[in-house]
Each structure stands twice: as structure tokens, then as C-alpha cells.
Amino acid sequence: MSAAQYLSQGKEYIDAAICGYLPNENTFPASIHKSMLYSILAGGKRLRPVLLIAAAEAVGGNRQDILPFAVATEYIHTYTLIHDDLPALDDDDLRRGKPTNHKVFGEAIAVLAGDALLTQAFYLMTDSSLMSSIPPEKILQAAHDMTDAIGTSGMIGGQVVDIESEGKPISSETLEYIHVHKTGCLIKACIRAGAILSQSKLDQLEALSNYGGQIGLAFQIVDDILDITADQSQLGKDIGSDVDKKKATYPALYGLDKSKKKADELVEEGIACLEIFGEKADPLRDIGLFFTQRTF
Amino acid sequence: MSAAQYLSQGKEYIDAAICGYLPNENTFPASIHKSMLYSILAGGKRLRPVLLIAAAEAVGGNRQDILPFAVATEYIHTYTLIHDDLPALDDDDLRRGKPTNHKVFGEAIAVLAGDALLTQAFYLMTDSSLMSSIPPEKILQAAHDMTDAIGTSGMIGGQVVDIESEGKPISSETLEYIHVHKTGCLIKACIRAGAILSQSKLDQLEALSNYGGQIGLAFQIVDDILDITADQSQLGKDIGSDVDKKKATYPALYGLDKSKKKADELVEEGIACLEIFGEKADPLRDIGLFFTQRTF
Numbered sequence: 001m002s003a004a005q006y007l008s009q010g011k012e013y014i015d016a017a018i019c020g021y022l023p024n025e026n027t028f029p030a031s032i033h034k035s036m037l038y039s040i041l042a043g044g045k046r047l048r049p050v051l052l053i054a055a056a057e058a059v060g061g062n063r064q065d066i067l068p069f070a071v072a073t074e075y076i077h078t079y080t081l082i083h084d085d086l087p088a089l090d091d092d093d094l095r096r097g098k099p100t101n102h103k104v105f106g107e108a109i110a111v112l113a114g115d116a117l118l119t120q121a122f123y124l125m126t127d128s129s130l131m132s133s134i135p136p137e138k139i140l141q142a143a144h145d146m147t148d149a150i151g152t153s154g155m156i157g158g159q160v161v162d163i164e165s166e167g168k169p170i171s172s173e174t175l176e177y178i179h180v181h182k183t184g185c186l187i188k189a190c191i192r193a194g195a196i197l198s199q200s201k202l203d204q205l206e207a208l209s210n211y212g213g214q215i216g217l218a219f220q221i222v223d224d225i226l227d228i229t230a231d232q233s234q235l236g237k238d239i240g241s242d243v244d245k246k247k248a249t250y251p252a253l254y255g256l257d258k259s260k261k262k263a264d265e266l267v268e269e270g271i272a273c274l275e276i277f278g279e280k281a282d283p284l285r286d287i288g289l290f291f292t293q294r295t296f
Numbered sequence: 297m298s299a300a301q302y303l304s305q306g307k308e309y310i311d312a313a314i315c316g317y318l319p320n321e322n323t324f325p326a327s328i329h330k331s332m333l334y335s336i337l338a339g340g341k342r343l344r345p346v347l348l349i350a351a352a353e354a355v356g357g358n359r360q361d362i363l364p365f366a367v368a369t370e371y372i373h374t375y376t377l378i379h380d381d382l383p384a385l386d387d388d389d390l391r392r393g394k395p396t397n398h399k400v401f402g403e404a405i406a407v408l409a410g411d412a413l414l415t416q417a418f419y420l421m422t423d424s425s426l427m428s429s430i431p432p433e434k435i436l437q438a439a440h441d442m443t444d445a446i447g448t449s450g451m452i453g454g455q456v457v458d459i460e461s462e463g464k465p466i467s468s469e470t471l472e473y474i475h476v477h478k479t480g481c482l483i484k485a486c487i488r489a490g491a492i493l494s495q496s497k498l499d500q501l502e503a504l505s506n507y508g509g510q511i512g513l514a515f516q517i518v519d520d521i522l523d524i525t526a527d528q529s530q531l532g533k534d535i536g537s538d539v540d541k542k543k544a545t546y547p548a549l550y551g552l553d554k555s556k557k558k559a560d561e562l563v564e565e566g567i568a569c570l571e572i573f574g575e576k577a578d579p580l581r582d583i584g585l586f587f588t589q590r591t592f
Binding site: 023027028029031032033036079083086088089106107108109110111112114115116118119120122123126127128135136137139140141143144147148150151152153156157159160161163164 | 319323324325327328329332375379382384385402403404405406407408410411412414415416418419422423424431432433435436437439440443444446447448449452453455456457459460
């Protein structure tokens with residue numbers, strides 16, 4: 001199966017489950033549920049849950065057993081998008097080709113919808129009745145590991161430095177900090193969660209962490225490149241918005257060619273970490289390669 | 297020991313621990329940690345963690361064993377205050393006698409500080425290494441129960457209806473929905489968490505849930521009353537702000553006397569649920585009575 005096929009089938013698998021763990025849009029109070037579902041159903045690629053599943057399968061895990069946790073990672077990703085788009089943060093009007101959450105539901109509901117998606121993610125990540133085949137201590141470990149990755153020493157730390165660096169000249173170290181934390185930490189944590197929930201051995205977890213660290217950074221570098229080179233219709237968000245906001249990006253600091261080369265090298269190094277898994281890690285290898293070749 | 301003494305000693309116990317689970321204010325990136333600590337250290341009464349501890353002790357639990365979880369509930373409470381105060385929500389300038397978080401750190405950091413406190417709360421609630429005397433399945437159950445209470449079927453649901461009811465005539469049912477959900481759910485969940493973590497029996501958990509439901513609502517009714525009757529110096533926030541915002545309150549719907557009577561009745565009913573615990577529940581009884589007598 002090609003990476004495109006694996007991702008497309010993985011996306012279908014997640015999409016079929018993703019609303020089942022949320023109240024339907026008419027549940028009282030309806031506005032918040034409509035708002036949450038609006039962003040959840042806005043057409044994400046579901047890369048994070050698919051990576052979680054691929055990592056679980058690389059160590060012999062079963063995708064059905066970990067589905068709630070996988071879906072939770074998409075809620076986390078969606079919460080960050082809603083809050084990032086707020087006027088006080090990135091002030092974006094368009095996301096995935098549609099008006100951003102606060103443009104449709106107002107800022108108050110958008111703040112609360114983000115809060116609610118993060119909360120619902122934790123609700124799912126701690127639901128031992130839905131993941132009864134997984135030992136409670138492993139669920140706890142995976143949830144704890146995830147919260148570490150998305151707090152101020154991880155994702156939120158990256159968001160803060162990103163905001164505070166707008167319009168300023170920054171060093172290559174600061175740029176790498178932003179990208180590794182803002183984007184890489186969650187991607188790596190998804191891969192780690194798949195492994196932890198599937199009771200991986202320590203050397204497997206370490207190998208997958210290293211892989212996750214490399215492709216997480218590569219993913220954000222490619223995002224920077226696409227912000228310059230892609231069509232708006234392909235990307236579904238404002239093109240050139242990084243440049244408009246004087247955001248720190250790899251192409252701004254290194255140029256397009258060097259950035260592309262850096263992403264290729266990271267993916268190569270990431271894939272090299274997967275040797276111990278044999279062909280069970282083929283989907284992870286293919287996804288890594290796909291990251292550098294994607295056009296959206 | 298009087299309720300005032302129990303609460304004051306409980307506050308000291310929590311205050312001594314509350315910063316130990318957060319990065320210090322100079323940890324990079326400093327702005328977010330300063331912002332989190334600013335609100336955490338703004339002088340809360342620590343009622344929620346103290347109630348958690350009192351419930352645990354009522355069923356024979358040990359306060360040291362559950363301290364991280366207790367502290368986490370104060371992070372949750374603080375996150376809701378920061379987000380509630382934002383211009384897009386309640387637009388409050390003063391909280392606990394000090395400028396609100398976004399007034400000091402800006403809206404972007406205030407949004408992220410709320411997110412980070414919620415995340416840090418989950419980090420603590422799932423930290424089995426810090427709560428090694430508690431079985432992992434109990435930690436998981438308590439964390440899951442807590443997330444249920446603070447999501448859209450609980451606290452966030454109450455916040456949404458509160459915002460959407462401003463300036464409109466509302467029914468007594470809607471007012472009760474707002475108060476039970478916005479304030480009561482978290483208070484009740486704290487009491488339940490203390491019991492669950494201390495391996496309470498089912499009838500004990502049920503009795504404490506009933507107590508929590510009653511005093512949680514009573515607490516918010518008294519908050520409404522104090523918004524009208526207290527001095528700003530006592531309350532530490534804008535007085536009469538509920539009236540200014542045309543917020544739905546008990547005094548507005550029932551008058552001050554009937555509201556006071558309703559709060560007294562709720563506490564009485566709550567205390568009646570505690571019979572099975574004997575004198576081990578004395579602190580819970582005293583805190584209930586204190587709720588209706590407090591002046592701040």
C-alpha cells in the first residue's frame with residue numbers, strides 16, 4: 001500500500017469514529033457543540049491519529065484498541081487551531097478553505113470550543129472502559145506523556161515563542177525551538193502514545209521517539225515551504241500569511257532550496273531509526289517520505 | 297477545629313505545594329510562566345482542593361497521597377477565571393483585587409496561560425509517580441470523572457448558557473442550569489475525586505456526590521448575593537458587575553431574602569447526606585455552613 005493509500009484509508013477510519021465521541025450538534029447547549037463539530041469536520045488530514053495507529057501497529061498493537069486515544073489527538077490538534085486563529089493570536093480568517101471558528105461562532109464560543117475540545121481529549125484519553133484491553137497504568141502513562149508534550153515545555157512553549165518572535169529577527173536556534181515545540185512535540189507524542197499503549201519495549205519507544213522528533217520538525221519546515229509555494233485552493237488557508245505576519249520560517253532564514261534539503265535529511269534520519277521494526281514500520285517510512293512530497 | 301481554621305490551615309497546606317508543580321517564573325519561555333503564576337498566586341481561597349482533601353479524609357484517605365490531584369483542581373479553577381475574564385467573555389478588569397491576567401500580560405498570553413493551566417492540571421492528575429500509593433485504575437477513574445465534570449455537559453456547558461443568557465429574561469430552570477453547571481460541577485467533582493482516589497465504597501461516593509451537588513449550588517447563590525452586598529475591598533472584584541452585565545442571578549430572580557434561604561436549605565440538605573461518615577465528615581459539615589456565612 002502506498003503512503004497516499006495508507007493515509008487515505010487511515011483518514012477514513014478516523015473520520016468514521018471522530019464524531020462518535022462528541023455530543024451531536026443539537027445537544028444542549030447547541031452552540032458549543034456546533035462550534036466544536038464545525039472545526040473537527042473541517043477536513044483535516046488526520047495525520048496525528050494515523051501516525052499514532054501506525055506506531056502502534058509497528059510494535060504489534062491493534063488499532064481498534066487505541067482508537068479513542070487516536071481520536072483524542074485530533075481534538076487536541078483542532079483546539080490549537082481554533083485558539084491560534086483567534087484575533088488576539090494569529091488573527092486568521094480562513095482555515096482549511098472555510099471561515100475560522102470565531103468568524104462563524106464569535107470569539108467567546110471559539111475560546112470555549114477550544115477549551116472543550118482539549119477537555120474532551122483528556123476525557124477520551126482516560127476512558128478505560130473504551131480501552132479495556134489496555135492496562136490502566138499504560139493508559140495513564142500515555143496520557144501523562146501527552147500532557148507533557150502539549151504544555152509549556154512543549155507545544156504551548158512553541159506557541160508563546162512564535163507569537164513573541166513576530167516581526168523580530170531571530171536566530172536559527174530560536175526558529176528550531178519554535179518548530180520543534182509548536183508542531184514537533186505533538187507529532188512525536190502521538191507516535192509515542194501509539195507505542196506506549198501497545199506496550200512497546202523501551203528500545204522500541206526510543207526508536208519511535210527519535211523518528212517522531214525528526215519527522216515532526218520536517219513536517220513544519222514543509223509547512224513553511226508550502227506557505228510560499230502552494231496555491232490557496234490546495235492549502236485551504238491564506239497563502240503567504242507567514243510572510244505578511246513576519247513570522248519566523250525556514251525559507252525566510254535559509255531560502256527554499258536549503259529548507260527543502262533540510263526536510264529531506266530529517267526524514268531520512270527519521271526513517272533510519274526504524275530499522276528494528278522491519279516491514280512493520282513500512283507505513284511510518286512511507287508517511288515520512290510523503291511529508292516531504294506533499295503539496296497540501 | 298472551626299471551619300475557618302480548617303480552611304485556613306488547608307489553604308496554607310495547598311499554598312505550600314501549589315508552585316512546586318509548576319515551572320518557576322524564569323523558566324523559558326518566561327512570559328507564560330509569569331502569567332500562570334500571577335493568577336495562581338493571586339490569593340484564591342483554595343476551597344476546591346481543600347474540599348477534595350476533606351472528602352478524602354472523610355473516607356479514611358491520606359492528604360499527602362492525593363496532594364497533586366488536589367492542587368490540579370486549583371489550576372483548573374484558575375484557568376476558568378483567566379478565560380472568563382477575557383474581553384470576548386466577561387471582560388473583567390479586576391479579579392481578587394488585582395488587574396486580570398489579560399490586563400497585565402495581554403490577551404494572547406492570557407489565552408495560552410489558561411490553556412497551559414488546564415494542561416498542567418491534566419499532567420498532574422495523571423502523574424502516577426507522584427501518587428504511587430494510589431492504584432492506577434483509581435487515578436484514571438478520578439481523572440476521567442473530573443474531565444466529565446468540566447466539559448460541555450458540565451462546567452463549559454454552564455459558561456456557554458451564562459454568556460448566551462446575558463441581558464435576556466430567563467427561567468428559574470435556566471438559572472439553576474447555569475449555576476449547577478458553571479460552578480457546582482467542579483466543586484462536586486473535587487469532592488468525588490477525593491473519595492475515588494481514597495478508594496471509597498459506592499455508598500460513600502454517592503453520599504458525597506449528593507453533598508457536593510447541594511453545596512456547589514449554594515456556593516454560587518452566595519456568590520450572587522455577595523456581588524450585591526459585599527464591599528469591593530472584601531470581594532476583590534468589581535461589585536455589582538453581575539447587575540451591570542445583566543447577568544442572571546438568584547437575587548435578581550428571587551430577591552435577597554429568598555436567595556439566602558435557598559442557600560441555607562441546600563447546605564442543610566447537603567449536610568444531611570453526610571450521616572454515614574460520623575465525625576470524620578465534620579470538616580465537610582463546617583465548610584458547608586461556612587459557605588452560607590462567608591463574606592468574601
